[in-house]
Amino acid sequence: MTISKTYDNALDVLKQSFSGSECELWVDEVRNHFIPQPLRILDIGIGTGESIQKRLLQLSWNGYSADLHGLDPNLCVETVTRHVYDDAHLYKTRFEEATFSQTFDVVNASQSIYYMQNIPAMLRKMTQLVQPGGMVTITLWSQHCSLYQLQRTVFGAGATLVTAEQVAEQLVQQHLLRDVKLVSCKGQLNLSRLRASEQGLDAILTIISRKFGDVFLIPQYRAKLEKALLSLPDVAPRINYMLVGQK
Numbered sequence: 205m206t207i208s209k210t211y212d213n214a215l216d217v218l219k220q221s222f223s224g225s226e227c228e229l230w231v232d233e234v235r236n237h238f239i240p241q242p243l244r245i246l247d248i249g250i251g252t253g254e255s256i257q258k259r260l261l262q263l264s265w266n267g268y269s270a271d272l273h274g275l276d277p278n279l280c281v282e283t284v285t286r287h288v289y290d291d292a293h294l295y296k297t298r299f300e301e302a303t304f305s306q307t308f309d310v311v312n313a314s315q316s317i318y319y320m321q322n323i324p325a326m327l328r329k330m331t332q333l334v335q336p337g338g339m340v341t342i343t344l345w346s347q348h349c350s351l352y353q354l355q356r357t358v359f360g361a362g363a364t365l366v367t368a369e370q371v372a373e374q375l376v377q378q379h380l381l382r383d384v385k386l387v388s389c390k391g392q393l394n395l396s397r398l399r400a401s402e403q404g405l406d407a408i409l410t411i412i413s414r415k416f417g418d419v420f421l422i423p424q425y426r427a428k429l430e431k432a433l434l435s436l437p438d439v440a441p442r443i444n445y446m447l448v449g450q451k
């Protein structure tokens with residue numbers, strides 16, 4: 205099993221215990237910003253492609269079409285092409301190394317900024333890739349999300365990953381975009397189901413570590429997670445924010 209496959213499987217397990225989705229919120233933001241028209245869309249960290257395809261489908265029902273460009277360092281073309289439109293442009297690369305000869309109407313990064321080195325520089329790069337009149341959308345966990353709080357408890361404050369609130373502050377401080385706002389996506393995480401299975405604990409550890417490694421095999425982290433889960437309710441808040449800014 206490849207490393208990214210382990211991660212995708214963990215996400216699948218965890219998703220069965222999630223409620224709440226950013227899809228409709230994202231579609232609303234795009235519809236509020238653009239009249240129905242063909243849109244050039246860059247999806248950074250496209251993953252399996254399911255997430256962006258769900259959004260594009262909803263846009264298509266509302267009269268939009270999309271020229272999709274998707275990149276991911278762990279891209280599995282076979283998997284992504286099962287989900288996205290045939291004519292999508294796919295690139296197996298980190299965003300840090302990606303180059304484009306065109307700009308986009310929408311540059312989107314859903315749950316992928318965590319993994320980047322030099323986030324302020326990557327925010328600048330995202331902004332440069334948006335054409336005037338376009339928009340940037342970034343989804344990340346918020347500091348109030350149970351998964352983020354579990355991450356801090358298990359891996360320690362020193363290993364803590366960036367939150368939506370911190371990225372919003374960086375965008376504002378760098379004056380990169382206009383009208384930056386945080387759209388809250390509140391969902392739930394059904395911990396009683398996850399706590400009850402080995403697979404559930406592995407999935408939580410893999411996802412909160414935000415790494416593609418076998419972190420769940422390290423007993424010290426598993427013990428800390430089991431202890432931390434005891435103090436959480438059966439249904440815990442899962443809170444993501446979508447950052448939206450205009451150029």
Ligand SMILES: C[S@@+](CC[C@H](N)C(=O)[O-])C[C@H]1O[C@@H](n2cnc3c(N)ncnc32)[C@H](O)[C@@H]1O
Nearest residue numbers: 249250251255276278298299314315316319320
């Ligand atoms: C949590 S998944 C999100 C996938 C998809 N966007 C979604 O919302 O379901 C994060 C993705 O970011 C990708 N990624 C990791 N490092 C990256 C980088 N430096 N540049 C772009 N994408 C990266 C991973 O391979 C992974 O597919």
